[in-house]
Amino acid sequence: MTFDAVTLLGLLAAMLTTAANVPQVWKAWRTKETRDISLAMTLILAGGLGLWVSYGVLQGDAVIIIANAAGMLLALSLAALKLRHG
Template sequence: MTPNFETILGLMAAVLTTVANVPQVWKAWQTGETKDLSLAMTLILASGLGLWVAYGMMRADLVIVVANATAMLLAMTLAALKLRHG
């Protein structure tokens, strides 16, 4: 089965939005520096991503579920680092 343009577009969007937080998580993990991170924004983002996961599960859309679950874990990692390092 050959993926159509819509599927490819969705996969590209999923990859980009999922990996967007990786540099921030990496930097915070390595340096412990989180003073410029907003805890509220990070928690709101994680909550929204959790809702996307629920939506993806209802639609049985694996791309939505996996991408948003991964991004949610990254956001939760940032929140945990913020709580740990202040």
């Protein structure tokens, strides 16, 4: 993978969109309060991110694979917390 301007732009976008999920997961983990989190939305998001990972694999694009795999893991973590704590 070459780190040209386009790749760096993609990496920055990937970092920001993935990091956006971290505060929600952290709050749910810390407070065990998940009542206001939609399980359906979280699972749909995880499914969509999983499809993006598949697309990234087919395209051979590491940025798409890594960013969406990380986001999917965060979404699945949030779904697990929702299932555990209601």
